[in-house]
Amino acid sequence: xxxxxxxxxxxxxxxxxxxxxxxxxxxxxxxxxxxxxxxxxxxxxxxxxxxxxxxxxxxxxxxxxxxxxxxxxxxxxxxxxxxxxxxxxxxxxxxxxxxxxxxxxxxxxxxxxxxxxxxxxxxxxxxxxxxxxxxxxxxxxxxxxxxxxxxxxxxxxxxxxxxxxxxxxxxxxxxxxxxxxxxxxxxxxxxxxxxxxxxxxxxxxxxxxxxxxxxxxxxxxxxxxxxxxxxxxxxxxxxxxxxxxxxxxxxxxxxxxxxxxxxxxxxxxxxxxxxxxxxxxxxxxxxxxxxxxxxxxxxxxxxxxxxxxxxxxxxxxxxxxxxxxxxxxxxxxxxxxxxxxxxxxxxxxxxxxxxxxxxxxxxxxxxxxxxxxxxxxxxxxxxxxxxxxxxxxxxxxxxxxxxxxxxxxxxxxx
Numbered sequence: 001x002x003x004x005x006x007x008x009x010x011x012x013x014x015x016x017x018x019x020x021x022x023x024x025x026x027x028x029x030x031x032x033x034x035x036x037x038x039x040x041x042x043x044x045x046x047x048x049x050x051x052x053x054x055x056x057x058x059x060x061x062x063x064x065x066x067x068x069x070x071x072x073x074x075x076x077x078x079x080x081x082x083x084x085x086x087x088x089x090x091x092x093x094x095x096x097x098x099x100x101x102x103x104x105x106x107x108x109x110x111x112x113x114x115x116x117x118x119x120x121x122x123x124x125x126x127x128x129x130x131x132x133x134x135x136x137x138x139x140x141x142x143x144x145x146x147x148x149x150x151x152x153x154x155x156x157x158x159x160x161x162x163x164x165x166x167x168x169x170x171x172x173x174x175x176x177x178x179x180x181x182x183x184x185x186x187x188x189x190x191x192x193x194x195x196x197x198x199x200x201x202x203x204x205x206x207x208x209x210x211x212x213x214x215x216x217x218x219x220x221x222x223x224x225x226x227x228x229x230x231x232x233x234x235x236x237x238x239x240x241x242x243x244x245x246x247x248x249x250x251x252x253x254x255x256x257x258x259x260x261x262x263x264x265x266x267x268x269x270x271x272x273x274x275x276x277x278x279x280x281x282x283x284x285x286x287x288x289x290x291x292x293x294x295x296x297x298x299x300x301x302x303x304x305x306x307x308x309x310x311x312x313x314x315x316x317x318x319x320x321x322x323x324x325x326x327x328x329x330x331x332x333x334x335x336x337x338x339x340x341x342x343x344x345x346x347x348x349x350x351x352x353x354x355x356x357x358x359x360x361x362x363x364x365x366x367x368x369x370x371x372x373x374x375x376x377x378x379x380x381x382x383x384x385x386x387x388x389x390x391x392x393x394x395x396x397x398x399x400x401x402x403x404x405x406x407x408x409x410x411x412x413x414x
Contacts, residue, residue: 038075043086046290049297055257055336057406058304059343070344077308081238083300090190090285092198092238096183101206104213108159110202112183119179123203124160126216131155136219136379137207138246139200141232144361145248146227146371156379157215161203163224163231166318167282173378175282191284193253197235204241219243219379221313223363226325230254230283237308244313244378248369251325251362252277253284255316257302257336260296260329260403267397271326303333306350307340307378313349313378317367320356320394328396330354335390335400339408351389 041062049349059067061076085091096114103109108123126148130137137157140146148158168174169192176186180195190198200222208217221244224232231248236245247254252261252272264271275292278284291298304315314337318330334352341350351370358364363371376383 003113003202012173015164016266026190027357038078040078040082043083043299049299051296052299053259053296055259055301055303055333055403056299058307058340059406059409065270065344066409068409068412069414070411073343073411080300080304080308084237084305085194085290087298087300088191088284089194089234089289090188092190092194093184093188095201095205099201099202099205099209101210103206103210103212103216107208108203108206110199110206114183116119118185119183121162121179121199123162125214126152126158126160128152128155128157133214134216135214136221137215138221138223138244138375138379139203139235141196141200141222141224141228141235145228146223146246146363150363150368150371151375154375154380156375159215161196161200161201163196163199167192168198168281169227169281171281172279175286189285191282191286191288193234193283194238194285196231197238200235200242201302208241219381221246221375221379222275223248223401225249226251227253227281227283233302233305233309233314236314237305240312242312244315244374245309246315246317246318246374248363249319249322249325250316250320251322251330253302254327254330255302255306255318256329257333257403258291259301260332260398261326262295262398263326263398264323264326267411269328271322272324273330273361301333301350303337303339306334306337309350310340311344311346311349313374315351315370315374315389316353317363317370318352318354318355318392319358319360320392321358322356327354327356327394331392331394332396332398332400332403336404338390339404342408343411345410348385348388352391353389354392354394356393 011124067073067076096112098113099349101110111120135157138151139159141163151158161313222232222235223246225248229247230253233247258274261273274295278289294375315336331354341347353370377385
């Protein structure tokens with residue numbers, strides 16, 4: 001086993017920064033880098049929130065500022081992140097002053113210390129039999145979902161991350177339990193998904209800042225299915241080092257919007273809504289329940305959460321047969337999210353594939369080419385995807401146009 005140096009991280013608070021990029025970076029799908037301060041306006045009191053019946057416009061932020069340029073988009077992005085932290089997910093702590101770790105052929109270990117507390121957690125590493133190190137890698141939340149062999153056969157390593165170790169997700173009694181809360185306190189307001197995201201960022205710290213030679217820190221993806229698909233979207237949204245996010249059947253709290261899921265339920269369908277999901281588990285901050293029956297007061301929705309990933313890669317895999325997950329909501333919300341990629345000139349960097357007739361978290365043969373294409377483009381960097389992917393075998397009573405009354409701008413370079 002190799003030993004690796006301790007890394008010390010100096011982190012700026014994320015809510016007061018923006019990420020400005022050149023036109024070349026935006027069009028390439030590479031992450032946009034922090035280099036300009038943006039004002040992030042304080043969130044309104046709950047009682048002062050506006051009632052928004054359609055999906056909120058991602059190109060308007062703060063005090064009604066319209067986004068017309070890429071630098072303004074980065075300020076909108078910072079504002080949007082702040083809204084999700086404040087109202088829905090809870091605050092994401094910065095990296096602790098000291099993070100260290102080891103990477104071997106079978107395991108990655110993370111040690112993190114802050115305020116006199118120390119935690120450690122491991123992730124299993126599955127290296128491919130083809131190709132050569134340093135390998136691109138896919139971080140998978142949990143054991144189920146996209147198969148390890150699928151990635152290994154393409155020359156991609158798989159890092160299996162036990163996210164439940166960082167924040168439990170058994171039921172409502174799980175709040176404040178897990179190693180994240182051992183470090184930051186059981187009363188920390190972050191929900192489980194934000195705690196998982198924090199843990200993924202520490203895995204990336206170890207990969208990026210130690211002298212390991214097995215994993216390429218510039219070619220990292222994240223994936224998960226169902227509840228872990230929700231977590232994959234959050235992780236991709238809050239850490240721009242993640243090049244590709246594959247969210248499989250993430251449903252409510254993932255690719256589905258709260259507003260359209262409510263609409264489906266009003267049409268008599270058996271759909272998980274915000275009002276139900278906050279009673280099931282601890283994925284969100286504890287006071288997110290105040291929006292139960294009032295989701296139209298949320299200043300943001302999940303098309304904007306997915307939009308935080310742009311222009312990097314996002315593949316949304318959904319199951320038409322899963323009405324409970326919001327089959328109509330996931331497909332339409334993902335289409336609306338695509339507006340952000342379109343505004344940045346990279347509509348091909350988001351893929352949306354919805355196929356029914358199979359078990360939950362099973363990948364049908366018809367969706368495998370989409371996975372292979374996005375892995376090839378963003379992790380293997382061996383192909384450029386010029387073909388936009390938008391498919392469903394469902395028929396729905398509403399459309400993206402009905403929920404998107406605003407126009408999509410073409411953001412000018414700065």
